[in-house]
Amino acid sequence: MQLEAELKELYGFSTFRSGQKEILTDLLSGKDVLGMLPTGTGKTLIYQMAAHLLRGRALIISPLVSLMEDQVDQFKQAGFKKTIALNSFLDQGEKQMILKRIQDYQFVFVSPEIIQNSYIRSILLSVSWSLFVVDEAHCISQWGHEFRPFYLELAELKKTMGDPLCLALTATATKKVQYDILHHLDMKEAEVHIHSVNRPNISIFVECFDDHDQKVERAIKLVQQLKGPGIIYTNTRNAAELLVKRLQDHEIEGVAFYHGGMNAEERLLVQKQFIESQLNIIVCTNAFGMGINKSDIRFVIHFHTPSTIEGYIQEIGRAGRDLKPSVAVLLYHPADLEIPYHFIDQELPDSVQIDYLFSDHEQLKENTYRDKLQLVGFSETSQRFMEHHLKKAGALHKKNLDTFEKNVLISKIKFTIENRKADKIEAIKAIEKWARSNECKRGGLLRYFEEPGTEPNTMCCGYCGTDLSHFFGKQASNNTSYGLWEDELKRLLRQEVYN
């Protein structure tokens, strides 16, 4: 079969982009694939074509509902009309309609959470599937262990579905994360296609500070000098909001903050305005970015140091999708990493809590472990972590375990926690070491991903002598259409209400 002919027929392209054909070929010959491809290389096309050529149905696991909605639109525009996203955007009636007619859909997007619903699961299991796709598969490793543990239960669903072909896709994964993905998706004989994380058109700068106020001054100066549009990442919501105020005090316009504490409409509005170039600068936490398709982002400033190198790579990778020269500037302060350290303690249970959970304390005695969890006072993330492990051990709905079983489980859980903590601390230490190191910054990042270094490049990084002033310039401001999206959104919301 000539894949190129099919490509031409379906999309009108005559050649594949790097990686697409190899992955497709493996899938069509019945092999599972883990694909690590840079953003913008058309990962979607791979499973669109695969399902089409297999004349089968594909279930796609996606981390964000907004991402699903975008993808459904893209699929429909590309001519794949039998596409749907099953999520909380649907009302009861719509959901019923779709589930009743599940036979009619070829591409179904879901979150890891919604398939926990036994009714939805049973409907999904009532039809046949050719392809099981996990998009943004690094989420399994990045979020699955604590924040969104249902990411670790995908393999179980896949098995119940009769083990269809499995495709896991991501742009950023170290060897360790690749292993984590393969393990948690139970992909035993998968082909692995890895492409470089290097983005030669992004120059990398790190500046060190020991004074917070100087850092603020520097951030303001950079925003005044650098050609936009740009993103500034902070480690806290509050810092994002405050920095916006400081920038506005300096008469910098077209700036807005974005973080997980905002409601859905505000978030959508800011995101749309930025994509439509009605906003020039977004100051945000790591909530911002996944699924942002804006090709002309010229700079990414890190006002704080992220907690992992993978996260850093993902964030700077949002710049320069158009392949034009772009810049990443990290403003490092040793205290930046105190917050990530704090989160480690916060998101994992401590051993006192665990001992209490498994104790014979009067208040807990007559409850199932699920209910005991509520009574111990875990943090939200810790609670989910514990729930996952109790479920895995088959203890969640029991009131007690025999002593041996209990002791085994306790030590297993404590062992897991210690490993998770150690991994996370190691990740923080790695980015700290990289930020402080006196060597080629790009080389350091590539080494972390166990990639060979690159040819000497005049626009490499601050250490290699690149001049930051290359990235200075007047920003094209576009304030005339300011507020347009606000009206549009209001209109849409009104429609929602009266429909």
Add this chain to the structure above:
DNA sequence: CGGCGCCGAAATATTTCGGCGCCGGTGCGATATT
């Protein structure tokens, strides 16, 4: 841990300074309440 906001005291009648306590990322779905 360090940055913040709040409080009260000080130097002077509104700002300024120091001490103290608190808080801190990422999202899904379901459910309750306006």
